[in-house]
Amino acid sequence: MFLSNNFFLILLFLNSNLLCASASSLPRPHPRKTCVVRQHAQDKDDAPAILNAFKECGNGGNVVFLNQTYNINSVMNTTGLQDCEIDLHGTLLWGTNITYWLNNSLPIGYQNQSSAWFFGGERVTFRGHGYGTLDGNGQTWYDFVGGVSNYPGRPHGITIWNTKDSIFDGIRFVQSQMWTMAIMHSKNVLLSNIYVNSTTDDHSPARNTDGADTIFSDSITFDRWIVDNGDDCISLKANSTNILIKDSTFYRGLGVSIGSIGQYYDQFEYVENVTVTGITSHNTRYAAYVKTWTGQQVGYPPNGGGGGVGYASNLTFTDFTMYNTTSTGVFYITQCTTFSGVAGDCNSSLFNIRNIKFTDIKGYVGTSYIADMQCSGASPCTNIDIEDISLTKYVLDGVPVVEYECQNVENTMGFSC
CATH class of the missing domain: 2.160.20.10 (Single-stranded right-handed beta-helix, Pectin lyase-like)
Known part of the structure; x- marks a missing residue:
């Protein structure tokens, strides 16, 4: 029994030395x-x-x-x-x-x-x-x-x-x-x-x-x-997908922008799966907005263009706090962008805007409009969900902001045009 225990102790000692030698011989990272x-x-x-x-x-x-x-x-x-x-x-x-x-x-x-x-x-x-x-x-x-x-x-x-x-x-x-x-x-x-x-x-x-x-x-x-x-505070342009903007504070700019997009004639572009959450806005023009070029090409980029096709879809804007003097809609869509100084056909764009959620927006603003949406007659905006809005017009007035301006918006949820 005594010899057997010593034998195992010797084996353990030899094995531990071998392990130490093996470990010390391993190359160390440079x-x-x-x-x-x-x-x-x-x-x-x-x-x-x-x-x-x-x-x-x-x-x-x-x-x-x-x-x-x-x-x-x-x-x-x-x-x-x-x-x-x-x-x-x-x-x-x-x-x-x-x-x-x-x-x-x-x-x-x-x-x-x-x-x-x-x-x-x-x-x-x-x-x-x-x-x-x-x-x-x-x-x-x-x-x-x-x-x-x-x-x-x-x-x-x-x-x-x-x-x-x-x-x-x-x-x-x-x-x-x-x-x-x-x-x-x-x-x-x-x-x-x-x-x-x-x-x-x-x-x-x-x-x-x-x-x-x-x-x-x-x-x-x-x-x-x-x-x-x-x-634009942050702007998502052509073929931007799976974008998250969170827990951020914006001052004085235009807010979060989708676009401009649709500037290149007959080019297919898209913006998809966007979440913007936990945003505080101080005196930005909008909380968020979507901007496309018209369906008519006038001039060339960077200051001209139009006629692009594609879509913006699955856009979620939630949990915004506004300290804002905007005089336009808090959420804004325009499909009227064209060459500088030229009046374009706002109903000509084939670029489609759809599946948007604009929810949990609170604070005060300088407008009566929660949303101003000027979508294209050639490709109306669809599935727009706007709800849980708690905005007042200016901090002292306390007048609820409840109005909407809509053109070519179909299948609305949470509000009526």
Whole structure:
């Protein structure tokens, strides 16, 4: 018995040593390669150093921006990243050489728009830590274009391009040159804790300063955004599907936009499966709205077009709190968009709008209309559900908002036109 126990103890000792030896011989994972971007002398272009950092560490590495101001005086393309982490502790400040940007901004292939920075890849994590900032020096652009819409060559701040399974968190965007960001050809992307402020400090309007636009993208989540701007807070354009916008606060812009869409003649486009919930709106023009071009082509993008086909379907807007001075409908549909300054045929669009829920809306507004819906006679809006509305006209009046304006709306639920 004594020998047997010792025998087992010896075996246990030998096995434990073998396990320890085996464990110690296993290869340990290598630490991530880290590229710290060094700032150059004042006013010198830091874009080449940034491009080099992504080239060195864009595949399985970490790109770090220090708590400094980096001057961006040339376009950047950092796409094709793989398993890359970015830590932005400072500010990327775009230059004001308008001639350069008009001649060199990167085309995005939609609406004749262009971008200052193409960024993207798979399994990318971009952290701003709540203070890392992209500053587009936008006032220079607002003054230059003087309110002209979609000025050719005026770039978006950043285009998130062909990006999958990625996270953007805690980033600040101020004074964007045009749209703050376009999210294109991307899937399964989370954008959380994002701050956008693109507002003018003089008489020139901050037009076209959308907080974000999705195009040809699927499964995009906007969580805890704050947007203060002069145009769409967040806009969902061609072939945007499975989009969630939640727990966000919007100031002064137009609200959440579906469109514009239907701008390309005979092109089939769609927006489908959208949920917008937990929104607080301060002085936005609408809570949400849907905008399509007419069925007649007049001119070409970016400021002309029309005649596109397709649909917007399964759109849910719920749990909005309004602190709003809008003088139009809180929920708005128009199918009358056409070339600037031209009166179009509002009944000509074949783009169909259907299956919409607009519910649980509370607060006060500056209009008597819960909804103003100007749908196309050629393709009426169908299955619109509006209910659980608790709005008053102005905070002091306490007059309930109960009216509807409808054209070519069929199969309504919760209200009558």
